[in-house]
Amino acid sequence: MKYTYYPGCTLRTKAKDLDAYAKASAKALGFELEEVTQWQCCGGVYPLGSDEIATKLSSVRVLNEAKEKGQDLVTLCSACHHVIKRVNDDMKNVPDIQSRANNYMKLPEPYKGETNVLHFLEVLRDRVGFDNLKKMVTNPLTGKKIGAYYGCLLLRPGEILAFDNPENPTIIEDFIKAIGATPVVYPYRNECCGGYISLKEKDMAKSMCDTIVESAKGFGAEMLITACPLCMYNLNKNTVGDVPVYYFTELLAEALGVKEDAE
Amino acid sequence: MQRLIDRAKELLASGEVARVLGWKKGDLGFNPEPSYFETAESLDNDFVYDGFCGANLSKYMIEASKKDGKTLVFLKPCDTYSFNQLIKEHRVDREKAYIIGVGCKGKLDIEAIKAMGVKGILEVSGADINSDCETLTVKTLYGDKEVSYNDAMLERCHVCKGKEHQICDEVMLDSRDTKDAERFAEIEKIEAMSPMEKFEFFKKELSKCIRCNACRNVCPACSCRKCVFDSNKFDEATKANVDSFEEKMFHIIRAFHVAGRCTDCGECSRVCPQGIPLHLFNRKFIKDIDTFYGEFQAGEDSETKGPLTAFTFDDVEPSIVTERG
Amino acid sequence: MSMNNEFKPKIVAFCCNWCSYAGADLAGSSRLQYPADVKIIRVPCSCRVNPMFILRAFEKGADGVIMCGCHPGDCHYSTGNYYARRRMTLLFSMLEYLGIENGRTRVEWVSAAEGVKFSTTMNEFVDKIRSLGENVRLGDLRCKD
């Protein structure tokens, strides 16, 4: 099985791990991530004005490439996933954006939201299956108590992202169970870490990250996992650091026994 | 053909049937017409069954059903669908009919031969039902010409529904498979046109109509005692007015009235003196019915409810028409 | 408000007595505006609407015809709108096949409680007909000269 894969800017720089572990794990799980030929940055944020078109085009380009290849598009970074999934929804359901974007793009065939956008976690859940994943785990992380940190971008707006129940998600918990560890459910796993605000408002980000980590710790989490490089940065940077934060792909690679392959 | 005459005479003589409904020779060699035969002599003299006997005799059975005694009727495979449909609608009496299902090797269209540029036609041979029906020899004022039998066939024979009789008491004579085209190909071609092209196409065709009512008179589904276009049930009966609603919409409404009942026998197109391909209306409805509600062939039996008198809870919405673009 | 030379379409709306006519009444008592171009004809059920009525309207100069009935499953007569649905689907498909702009006809299911839907539907439909302009083609179908 081959998927078109969109890494995004951060995975090429500060979050190389997230990417490398994902690729190694994919190989072990029997699917391939075929990188988009000439990708550009997704923009990091979904263009907020309904009148913006130009900032959506890089996502459309990626989506269209996947469509031409007849493949599903897989993303890893929460921000990229959020942006591309929402742009895809616009292209499918908002006639005005669809026609204006297509006017710019001048594609041989107009793009109308045909591509299926999947987060890597969704591939694990819906394509590989957590039951199958469990069977392929060679090095289960038994005994580890792990808190899932979802953040905001993967879950909301729930109607469009349709990733999981935005108020009580379970996908990462199910993932944690599949790799043999014990999930720790805590209420702030879907609250914001502060995001980009930490660039200028460090204190604010700090208090938000503290709430999250304290809550996780209170319920017994020994570590947190995330899919988002920005969450990773904030949780590391803005807390005392007694609860380590990992990319979920790192633990996946470890459980599958391919961690070294990635390094 | 002689076998048909012999068998008819036999049934007449035994009193099994009171009359015979068949085709009688026309004034030319290629224009036979439906006729009753009540004596052996008339059968010997006038009865004919060849490639030009396209006329569907089912509808005549409505009147024949009112007569005393049974009527022997010859029905080609495609005609039997119409007969079944008429039974379903209580328009003919099965008990009053003795049906001989006759074989069919495709029926000919003299207009098709003329359209090949053959002029001054005097006679056409090779249309005999017993011949191999591959080549026709056309005798003209300007000498003999050979044309392919298939090329001279009616449109409907190219999309033949099959050579099996849906209802009959006995089968006589052999048939030949003539289907060599897709039934809905013409419809699809029109569907693929732009709205303006469609409009121009139908406008051109319908403008030829002279409202002679030949299509209505021949159609086995148009069997109303009095057509709505002739009654005052919807409007004052003002037939002469070319500008009236009926004049413009006649063909659409006619097609709608027979939708779900039309067996696609093709008689309307065959008899149209202006050569309007009227079957394109009926067949469009058939295609839509097949697509929207599942395949349905009117006259396949005499019981099933027609698609316009049935429904399912999850039928498509009318907006499907707008949505498909 | 409107300019004198603005195109004023003629629009006929067939509404069933039990749901959509009541829905139109509710739109009225809720003061939900829609253009005066729409004129409603009350029929007992959407299954009373003969395709001949629709064609007649077009022949007499209507620019759009809309039929409203109870939602499928909610017909006052149990099954009327199911028959109407098939009839209208086939008729609309035929009109489209003849090259008539397919936005000139519409079916919408409007319940007695859906005054808002009634008014929204009528506004949309009038907009659509305005965008299509005058109905030339249907009237033109068999003009010999």
Added chain:
Amino acid sequence: MSHGANKADKIKEISGVNPLKCMKCGKCSATCPAFDEMDIKPHQFVSYVVNDDIEALASSKSLWKCLSCFACIERCPRSVQPGKLIDAARQLVVREKGADYLKADEIPELLDEELPQQLLVSAFRRYRR
């Protein structure tokens, strides 16, 4: 019409939000993680737009404190989604030249080793034109 009213219309247009749908339940403010940092609270955004007081909104601190975490958008029971209004207001401000909240020359001192690209990109998108 006043200049403010035009801006209010622009905000409604950009955000696609009808502020009149708000029933003033305060669930947005109950939800907002940046509530304490804000001078104009999320549930108040609506009335600023309705009352055409866009200048106050544009000069508020709240514009730059909103995290775009979509919590208010997710939980708003009336589909008003104040987060969209604040985003639209921010758009209005950054589209006006010179109103950038983040100046290029202040960036270097804000950077550190691990700071991911993503952060810069999104901050730029939000703070600048």
Added chain:
Amino acid sequence: MQRIGVFVCHCGSNIAATVDVKKVVEIISQEPSVVHCEDYQYMCSEAGQAKILDAVKEKNLSGIVVCSCSPRMHEGTFRKAAERAGLNPYMVEIANIREHCSWIHKDMEEATEKAVILARAAIAKVNLNAPLFPGESRVTKRALVIGGGIAGIQTALDIADAGYEVDIVEKTPSIGGRMSQLDKTFPTLDCSACILTPKMVEAAAHEKINIYTYSEVDKVTGFVGDFTVDIRKKARSVDMDKCTGCGVCQEKCPSKKTPSEFNRGLNNRSAIYTPFAQAIPNVPVIDRDACIKFKTGKCGLCEKVCQAGAINYDQVDEIVTEKYGAIVVATGFDTIKLDNYDEYAYNQSKDVITSLELERVMNAAGPTKGHLERLSDGKHPEHIVFVQCVGSRCNDNRGKSYCSKICCMYTAKHAMLIRDKYPDVKVTVFYIDVRTPGKNFDEFYRRAVEEYGVNYIKGQVGKVAPQPDGSLLVQASDLLDNKQIKMKADMVVLATAIEPEASVRGIATMLTASIDTNNFLTESHAKLRPVESPTAGIFLSGVCQGPKDIPETVAQAGAAAVKAIGLLAKDKLLTNPCTAKSDELLCNGCSVCANVCPYGAISYEVVQVNDHGIREDRRVARVNNALCQGCGACTVACPSGAMDLQGFSNRQIIAEVDAICR
């Protein structure tokens, strides 16, 4: 040609403010066949009707057009006026220039022009009207009530007291409904069971009332006065005649792990069970999905312990077919599922409960025997937070757009009861608005605040976060203080929106009763006919029509009963004369009309006809006027136009089309 009189109503200013009625009169007077035209302030008034009478006499009118409000309002009024004037009532047509014109248009010129066109269409129709005469149909003097809650019980009692037979169909094993689940009722704090149980007993003992519990309506045919209903009596597996209600079977049943429906799943019940102690009938049912005997074939303990020999594992569903003249729907409500509201942690914490669950917790027969305690650990709570409007007043696809109406009051009740019984417990209520329209309602709410010290905070809760110590952190806004509040609570109670019972949709379809987008049954007129469905003979009782509290439900139940009694008291009903009619000279006898008739009203017979001198026997369609309801499906199916609908004939409708398009 008819001699038509046209009357244009001002409806005060309702019409006249937007439609220039004088101009309408001026234009319409010129129409051919119009011999009289006038306008009047209120046509529906006595004086207005008198104008019709006078004009009919003076001008010898044969037809009448009234340009006024919707025919659904006053068609009957004007038909009666015409009848008094000696005309056939069906010679009247209404041009709806209010709901369909003056109320929806602003521009006077436009509205006037439209009013003229609508009048012309009505005139065109009247020109083709013919006198019609209604037939008669009989009335079965028996009523069916669907639903055995307080609404259904009250309706049944009222109908039965008037002397008519009533059947109640209740789908659960006992009558009683939601009210039987409540602990106390507002605004007087009566014990719910204490006031409900006597009613249940009275209904069960009433000689005119027959109760089918554990039963459902399977099929409904017929029409007002003459419905035929199939009732499915689900297999109870217990013989109603033999069971003594001793309860031993329930005690001994080894399968005790099924969540109790009555206690909202807060505790478990046995597989053989009666929902609650006061159940009527006091005969248990076997839940076959939970019963070990039915699942494995082994067990049979209940049969062994039953001294009455009432257990019968071989019982099967039984269909009872009954005839009714009237049907009352009283199907009630349920609370919505909270799966869309996980920010309130309902699915994450046992200590977050709905208000209906709190009723069970507070009830002595409930899962905690009436002790207020946390369901997670049984601890006594120190602080309880109530959240209002959970799923009500939403337009976001998650909840319901309407106000559930009862929550403000029951929350005040809960708060008060808790503070009364446990003065140590702190109670906070987060509200958006407190709505207390009702007798003694606001006083009741104020008592909660003033006498019981319940802390009401204006603002909604955004998140409930379970804490490691087992408490709940409630994050909310205080709009009046412009603050975001974070407070610890031990229990959170959600005032969950109510919605019509799920089965009502299928019932509405069977009854062809109209239903709105929220699944509430639609009333015939929002103000003037609030307990009648637009479908004749169907009446609405209780919350199936819209949110209601108990007093309102009981009031409406009585009103529905009166309407049903009014119907049952008649011996005959006049039938709608707008029925189909076949022209035998045109009929082909093709059966297509009978194929689409939903009432089986069309049959065929062979008759001798004289068709312009031709005499022959023909198979022709015959319409049974008592069965035909006048939908018109047959008229369109008929290809020859032989079948037509009286009052809505092809010619009439085409005349309207022509008038509109001219």
